[in-house]
Amino acid sequence: MSNRDRMKFLKPLGLLVAGLVLSQGVSSARASIVFTFDPDGGGGFAPAGVTTFDQQPGNALAVGVINAQGQLVTGTPFTLLYQATSNVVLNTTGQTVFSYGSSAGFVPGELTVVAKFFEVATGTGLSSASFSTDTSQVGSFFRIYYDPVSNANNLAGTGFTDGTLIYEGTVLRDGTGDFNISNTTPVNLDQNGGNNYPALKAVTGTGGSLVNVQTTFFNPNFFLTDISNSVLTFDSQNNIPFRHVDPSVKMFDGTPAATTGSLGSTDGNPGATGSPKNFLFAADASSSLSVPEPNTVAGALTGLAILAGFGWKRRNKAVSA
Numbered sequence: 001m002s003n004r005d006r007m008k009f010l011k012p013l014g015l016l017v018a019g020l021v022l023s024q025g026v027s028s029a030r031a032s033i034v035f036t037f038d039p040d041g042g043g044g045f046a047p048a049g050v051t052t053f054d055q056q057p058g059n060a061l062a063v064g065v066i067n068a069q070g071q072l073v074t075g076t077p078f079t080l081l082y083q084a085t086s087n088v089v090l091n092t093t094g095q096t097v098f099s100y101g102s103s104a105g106f107v108p109g110e111l112t113v114v115a116k117f118f119e120v121a122t123g124t125g126l127s128s129a130s131f132s133t134d135t136s137q138v139g140s141f142f143r144i145y146y147d148p149v150s151n152a153n154n155l156a157g158t159g160f161t162d163g164t165l166i167y168e169g170t171v172l173r174d175g176t177g178d179f180n181i182s183n184t185t186p187v188n189l190d191q192n193g194g195n196n197y198p199a200l201k202a203v204t205g206t207g208g209s210l211v212n213v214q215t216t217f218f219n220p221n222f223f224l225t226d227i228s229n230s231v232l233t234f235d236s237q238n239n240i241p242f243r244h245v246d247p248s249v250k251m252f253d254g255t256p257a258a259t260t261g262s263l264g265s266t267d268g269n270p271g272a273t274g275s276p277k278n279f280l281f282a283a284d285a286s287s288s289l290s291v292p293e294p295n296t297v298a299g300a301l302t303g304l305a306i307l308a309g310f311g312w313k314r315r316n317k318a319v320s321a
């Protein structure tokens with residue numbers, strides 16, 4: 001290999017290693033960003049700087065989280081489905097910039113969010129469990145739609161995916177969550193307005209989850225800032241029973257949600273063995289975008305300089321040999 005050929009070989013190798021250092025930096029330190037958002041795309045509402053999509057209380061379903069033996073098994077991946085309206089957009093101080101709806105001054109229509117990703121239980125106790133997304137995320141997604149017609153229906157579980165796709169990402173493997181059951185005495189699952197599910201009970205509990213999403217697509221008619229290297233952080237407070245949203249009959253992909261067959265007679269406490277059980281809970285979330293911290297980029301560039309020096313020394317050695 002001539003010295004010239006060696007340089008050709010070493011250059012891309014150094015860049016590859018520097019790229020790995022950079023990608024590690026991205027996942028470890030991020031700064032939230034203000035991005036310019038047009039709430040109705042080409043419609044009449046003017047764009048403005050925003051930071052956060054504030055979701056209304058919605059539905060989350062842990063599919064098959066309880067196995068046929070009535071157990072939550074640590075390390076066994078399960079699917080998490082989520083759907084909600086997202087009709088408030090906030091600025092950096094938490095003030096509402098855009099609201100969607102039919103009232104005067106509101107942006108016509110709705111934003112909706114659907115997500116599918118994979119979790120594993122990392123620890124389980126008598127009444128509590130912790131979770132992680134540290135499992136294969138092949139096929140995971142987080143999507144935001146704008147629909148000029150407001151038709152999402154939490155009870156039916158319909159109308160969440162019929163708008164224009166404006167954002168999509170894949171779930172990263174550093175998400176965490178927990179859930180704690182405070183009372184196993186069965187109460188009505190649906191305590192939002194009238195009880196739409198008289199046959200279904202639930203335990204009482206709360207939890208939280210923090211899931212990061214790598215942006216893979218954004219619609220430039222809505223996102224006027226280039227957010228292609230951003231990460232969306234989905235921060236959710238989770239509750240059972242349902243007090244602020246109706247439990248969904250089905251999820252956006254057609255999976256049965258609040259039915260006796262999928263949840264057992266008491267949601268969150270399947271007890272009896274038989275078939276695997278799902279766990280349905282209310283999820284009240286918000287989603288913000290961030291990018292790598294400038295300091296982290298500087299650190300990665302220092303790494304690049306060190307690697308470049310390393311390559312130079314090797315080339316010198318090759319010349320003297």
Ligand SMILES: [Ca+2]
Nearest residue numbers: 038041043045
């Ligand atoms: Ca507009």
Ligand SMILES: [Ca+2]
Nearest residue numbers: 147151152159
């Ligand atoms: Ca819709």
Ligand SMILES: [Ca+2]
Nearest residue numbers: 192193194196
């Ligand atoms: Ca209800």
